Amino acid sequence: MTMSSKEKNASTTPTIEWSVEEDIQLFSALEGLKPVGVNKHFYMACIAERLAKALNREIPAEAIWEHLRTMYNLDMLEEIQTLPFPNEQKDFCLPDSEFSQLIAKKKMEEKLDDKKSDNKDKTNSTSKILSTQKDFEKKVTAKLQADIPKRTPKRTRGSVSLESNSPSTTPPPTSSNKRRRI
Known part of the structure; x- marks a missing residue:
């Protein structure tokens, strides 16, 4: 039983x-x-x-x-019992307003890769795909880095300055009895 x-x-x-x-x-x-x-x-x-x-x-x-x-x-x-968070599955897609140029480039590269793979064997096409992917990644990183505003580097004590009379390049006075503020 x-x-x-x-x-x-x-x-x-x-x-x-x-x-x-x-x-x-x-x-x-x-x-x-x-x-x-x-x-x-x-x-x-x-x-x-x-x-x-x-x-x-x-x-x-x-x-x-x-x-x-x-x-x-x-x-x-x-x-x-309802869930306290949405539990619906949706297809993900990037917003066109920000990524339309990158999506178009990717589609063009895929079309070119398809044409090349039909004409050549797999080993040649994979090496070209990798090289085009690397080129694409370089372009994207260059674009992203160009969009980031450059900051001027902060001056710290002991850093070399472009000014000729800055405190970091001028030697301290030797004959003075005054204390130097650091």
């Missing part, structure tokens, strides 16, 4: 007789925490901790799950 998973869980989980006081404390522990949805196991850990503090004894989470299943249809609640 084979046992179902519910029968196995029932035989391994200690059955607890829930008193009215324990039920009240359970409902108090459930305040603000729904044991359904994406975070149900985290919420159950919080519920079990709250219940243990209120009753001054540990109650296993599986016993709490079992008692909640007798009061509620948790499977149905799980089905109607």
Whole structure:
């Protein structure tokens, strides 16, 4: 005779007789925490901790799950629970306003590669593809670097300056008794 998973869980989980006081404390522990949805196991850990503090004894989470299943249809609640984030799958495409030139170049390169692969064998076409990809990557990185504004380098103490009378290139006065500020 084979046992179902519910029968196995029932035989391994200690059955607890829930008193009215324990039920009240359970409902108090459930305040603000729904044991359904994406975070149900985290919420159950919080519920079990709250219940243990209120009753001054540990109650296993599986016993709490079992008692909640007798009061509620948790499977149905799980089905109607909405996700807190969008879970729709969409095809990704780059915005045309920013990437239309790069997409057009890539399409042209693919067309050229297709024509070349028809005329030559695979080894020659792969080496050319790699070289065109490298050229394309160089052009893209050059374009991106050209778009980034250049900053003037910060002067630090001890850096060489283009000014001839800057403090970094002039030697300190030797005959002065004044202290030099650094």
